Amino acid sequence: MKKRILLLAGGQSGEHEVSLSSARSVLNALPEEHFEVTPLVISKRGRWLPPEGTALALGQGAAEDGGELVLHGVSRAGDYDVVFPLLHGPMGEDGTVQGLLTLAGIPFVGSGVLGSAVSMDKVVAKDVLAAHGIPQVAYRLVTRGAWRANPEAAMGAARELGYPLFVKPANLGSSVGISKVRAEEDLTAALDVAFGLDRRVILEAMTAEKPRELEIGILGNDAPIASPVGELRFDAEFYDYHTKYTEGEATMHIPADVPAEVAARVRELALTAFRALDCAGLARVDFFYVERTGELFLNEVNTMPGFTTTSMYPKLWEAGGLGYADLVTRLVELATEDR
Template identity: 50%
Template sequence: MAKLRVGLLFGGRSGEHEVSIKSARAIQGALSADENASKYDVLPFYIQKDGLWQAPATAQQVLDSGKALQNLAPSPNLWQFPAEANQVDVWFPILHGPNGEDGTIQGLLTLMQVPYVGSGVLGSAAGMDKIAMKDVFAQAGLAQVKYVVVTRAQVYSNPCVFPKLCDDIEANLGYPCFVKPANLGSSVGIAKVRNRTELEAALDNAASYDRRIIVEQGVIAREVECAVLGNDNPKASVLGEITFSSDFYDYETKYTEGLAELLIPAPLPSSVVSQIQEMAIQAFAAVDAAGLSRVDFFYVESTGEILINEINTLPGFTATSMYPQMWAHTGVPFTNLVDQLIQFALERHSSTKS
């Protein structure tokens, strides 16, 4: 049988551009190893930070170097795709953050009428937007921390409105609380605040990133994650726990070696593990995710409460990332994991055509 040509799509127009390159390097290695080498040919496509698509020859140079292209001249035509894109049998997008896991690239790939790994437009958009996500989780009956929705217009409103907004947040949530842009990944623009001065500064900062903001009540809890794999009958992995000494799991802690420790499997009672796995699958179904997702939780040990935090429909995919590590500990090695994801993409595409 002829090999399937896998379009490995990486880079992108987000702050997680470099992380995407690392994920793509790992996936390319896995698709070129063991039995995968006889099943797949990888065609890499690199999306520059300005949105221009680069053909496989240039994309491979980026993968080999592990570094983004620099000092690029302005692109005259962002909508001219490389000719090799027509040769792709199945796409493997590994674009983290805005313009990569928010439904935009998924819409484009859907219009191409070619199978692709991961969630579709709805699942991606709902999983990326923290406000829409929480609305969906609430409808599904999944317990969450208390939160308040804020708009940029409220933050930049006249001097009479902004103090009232802060009063309401203090009354509803108290301190500490977390201020987050609704549509950014990897903890970008997030701040933990403990008083009015920090709250005002955090709201102003978050509003510079997004026109919609979410403020969440702080809880003293353990941070636990679960990986989900599949389509209509998804499976949950063993759990992982993140421990760190910083104030919260911010961008620096997440991507600086040695600042966080990953415990897999998480040292939790079996009843808690089962409940979190069940909630992870419920969250996956609630947003209509497909293929893969990582679902994050707070476990409040003092009360036994389990609170869902968020779902990530296109999590980091380096060999040391939490998602593939949790599956490795569940008995699905990295090479088999990428193979299964491609098979789930083909399955999903076939079902949507009928």
């Protein structure tokens, strides 16, 4: 019998359009003889759209906000074997939708509430990974309330890290809201941008020289496996939103041209991080590699990475011998395993 899959896409985060692109790829790639896939788009206001609204959103871009009630889709989800919450960022990848589906008793692709929530918040994830001895760049947390009450404390934290540094919203992906700050006089503007997107912001030190960016895919539940290591190359100062989503601005190299011992260490650290954060199903783990010194720093763990046919995560597994349709099939199987 065909597996009935409810594919959730869109969502309320700044990565709404990225999610729609991923969903279009899944819909076009899955073999109809094995799957009966029903898409359901969540608008930017959190409405679970009816079929006509979903079709419009997937055909023409962002979802319109007219439509059905916020939680109407939950009752519909119970009609399916598995839900694929192909949602990126807050209100989708952060444990909120995972909690809803868990309460409803519906199997779903990806990490559960704990793994999703902890991995989404860059600061909490880094705190957990630090406890497991995983190397990372130095970082500091600044909250919106603390910044308003005592801006000098945030300035002091930045001075401790040293300039230049990065300012990032703690709970967004796709490089949304990230600024490279070269001097103290630019810090306030960067924090204003980040606090406009999240009440928690992370300050991150830079490596001594521009690192190479390595990425690896993890697949599995209690016995996860790692893909070949890939590398992103680009001319921009860092992997910002424009570079990430503008064709030709960045290139993927799979497998990455790194020494065998570096690739092995990346796989080891990625699997350790996956288990430490209680991830399940899938994750893409990103690293900085300083070639001159051989240093590796874990950058972040994405529990629902971009999933177009040209995205890094599916390409990593394609290099590992698992094609796009087979990869999604495996994720559906993992969703129904006892965890």
